[in-house]
Amino acid sequence: MNKTAFFDSLTEQKPDPLLELIAKFAADPRPGKIDLGVGVYRDETGRTPVMKAVKAAEHHLWETQQSKSYIGPEGDPVFLRTLASEVFGERRGGKPVAGIQTPGGTGALRLAAELLALDKRRKIWIGTPTWVNHQAIFASVGLQIATYRFFDIEKQTVLVDEMLTTLRNAAPGDAVLLQTSCHNPTGAALSQQNWRDIADIIAAKGLIPLFDNAYQGLGRGRVEDAAGMIDVIETVAEAMVAVSCSKSFSLYRERTGAAYLFGDRQASLNKAIGNLASYARTSYSMPPAHGAAIVAATLEDPSLHRTWVDELSEMRTRIVEIRLAAAEAFGQFRPELANIGSQEGMFSLLPISPENVRQLRSEHGIYMPDSGRINVAGMRVRDIASVAERIGPYLT
Incomplete structure (x- = not known):
C-alpha cells in the first residue's frame, strides 16, 4: 500500500x-x-x-424566532437596511447603496478584496502602520499592495502630506484603504479638512476608496466618526465599505458584519453584490445569522x-x-x-x-x-x- x-x-x-x-x-x-x-x-x-441592549434583543429573539433555516448568501435584509441607516444616516449624496452580510468586518474586507482583484493591474494603497491582517487579506487574493507612511511613531503625528502626495501619484482605478475612525493601531485622527482633501484627490484621480469601518461610535461619536467617510462617499463615483459590529455592539464572537457598495446606478450595484454573493457561496456559503438578528432587533426597537x-x-x-x-x-x-x-x-x-x-x-x-x-x-x-x-x- x-x-x-x-x-x-x-x-x-x-x-x-x-x-x-x-x-x-x-x-x-x-x-x-x-x-x-x-x-x-x-x-x-x-x-x-x-451589552444590556444585546441581552434584551437576544431575549426577544428567544421568544419570537421561529426558524434556524438558512438566510441566504446575501444575508438578513432587515439587518442590512437598519445597519446602513445607522452607519451612514441620511448623508449619502443621493447615491444608491447595496449591501451583503458577512462574517465580521474581516469577511467584508475579504469579499471586497476579491472584487478588486478582478483587475490584475490594480494596486491597493495602504498607509502604514496598519492592522496586522490588512496586508495578508489583500495579498491572499493576489491584489498588488503598495504602501505609504501614515503615522510617525516617534512624533505621534499623522503624515498627512505624505498621504496626499501618494494618492495624487496613484494610477486611475487603484484602490485606497481608509480606516473610518479610531485608527488601528495608532489611534490617530484625521481632521475634517484632511478628509475633504482626500475626497477631492480620490475623485480627481478616479480611485476606489475601501473603508474599514470597525469602531464607529468609540471615537468622537456615532455621527462624528462617520463624517469623513461620508464626505468621501458624497464626492467620489464609487465606494466600498466594510462594517464590523464586533466593537460597537460588543459582538466579537458572533462574527457580524457587512460590505456596502455605493455608486451612481442601482443596477450596477446589484451586479457587484451578485459577484460578492458568488464569492461568499464558494467560501463560507451563508453568513452566521444570530449576531445580525441581534443588531436588527436592537436598531429596529426605539427603546433598545x-x-x-x-x-x-x-x-x-x-x-x-x-x-x-x-x-x-x-x-x-x-x-x-x-x-x-x-x-x-x-x-x-x-x-x-x-x-x-x-x-x-x-x-x-x-x-x-x-x-x-x-x-x-x-x-x-x-x-x-x-x-x-x-x-x-x-x-x-
Missing part, C-alpha cells in the same frame, strides 16, 4: 503573534499581570460585558436603540477618560505621548522596541504586541500611573 506524505510536505506556518500573546498571558501566574494586547473593549473591572446608544456612549466616555489620564502619565516620559489624549478609539502605538516589549513582559507582566500597540481600554483608570511608571523607562 502506498503511503502519502502530503501533510508532512506542508510548510509550517508561524502562529499569529496576537494569538500567541493571549496564550502567554493566560499561562502567566502573576496576579499583577496586565493585558494591553487583545483588541477588545474592557470595562473598569477588566471584563468585556454583554436608546439603551444601546447610551451604552456605547458610556464606553466612549471611559476610553476618553483613560486617554486623558494616560496622556498625562506617559507624557512625563515622552512629551510626544501627550498626543494620546487627542487620539481616539482603543489603540495607541508606543515608541518601544520589540526587545523592550519582551523585557516588559518577562520582568513586569505587561503584555503587548512587539509593535508596541496598546489597547488603552485594557487599563483601569486607577492603574494608569503605575503602568506608565513601569513602561516609561523602556520607551525608545
Whole structure:
C-alpha cells in the first residue's frame, strides 16, 4: 500500500503573534499581570460585558424566532437596511447603496478584496502602520499592495502630506484603504479638512476608496466618526465599505458584519453584490445569522436603540477618560505621548522596541504586541500611573 506524505510536505506556518500573546498571558501566574494586547473593549473591572441592549434583543429573539433555516448568501435584509441607516444616516449624496452580510468586518474586507482583484493591474494603497491582517487579506487574493507612511511613531503625528502626495501619484482605478475612525493601531485622527482633501484627490484621480469601518461610535461619536467617510462617499463615483459590529455592539464572537457598495446606478450595484454573493457561496456559503438578528432587533426597537446608544456612549466616555489620564502619565516620559489624549478609539502605538516589549513582559507582566500597540481600554483608570511608571523607562 502506498503511503502519502502530503501533510508532512506542508510548510509550517508561524502562529499569529496576537494569538500567541493571549496564550502567554493566560499561562502567566502573576496576579499583577496586565493585558494591553487583545483588541477588545474592557470595562473598569477588566471584563468585556454583554451589552444590556444585546441581552434584551437576544431575549426577544428567544421568544419570537421561529426558524434556524438558512438566510441566504446575501444575508438578513432587515439587518442590512437598519445597519446602513445607522452607519451612514441620511448623508449619502443621493447615491444608491447595496449591501451583503458577512462574517465580521474581516469577511467584508475579504469579499471586497476579491472584487478588486478582478483587475490584475490594480494596486491597493495602504498607509502604514496598519492592522496586522490588512496586508495578508489583500495579498491572499493576489491584489498588488503598495504602501505609504501614515503615522510617525516617534512624533505621534499623522503624515498627512505624505498621504496626499501618494494618492495624487496613484494610477486611475487603484484602490485606497481608509480606516473610518479610531485608527488601528495608532489611534490617530484625521481632521475634517484632511478628509475633504482626500475626497477631492480620490475623485480627481478616479480611485476606489475601501473603508474599514470597525469602531464607529468609540471615537468622537456615532455621527462624528462617520463624517469623513461620508464626505468621501458624497464626492467620489464609487465606494466600498466594510462594517464590523464586533466593537460597537460588543459582538466579537458572533462574527457580524457587512460590505456596502455605493455608486451612481442601482443596477450596477446589484451586479457587484451578485459577484460578492458568488464569492461568499464558494467560501463560507451563508453568513452566521444570530449576531445580525441581534443588531436588527436592537436598531429596529426605539427603546433598545436608546439603551444601546447610551451604552456605547458610556464606553466612549471611559476610553476618553483613560486617554486623558494616560496622556498625562506617559507624557512625563515622552512629551510626544501627550498626543494620546487627542487620539481616539482603543489603540495607541508606543515608541518601544520589540526587545523592550519582551523585557516588559518577562520582568513586569505587561503584555503587548512587539509593535508596541496598546489597547488603552485594557487599563483601569486607577492603574494608569503605575503602568506608565513601569513602561516609561523602556520607551525608545
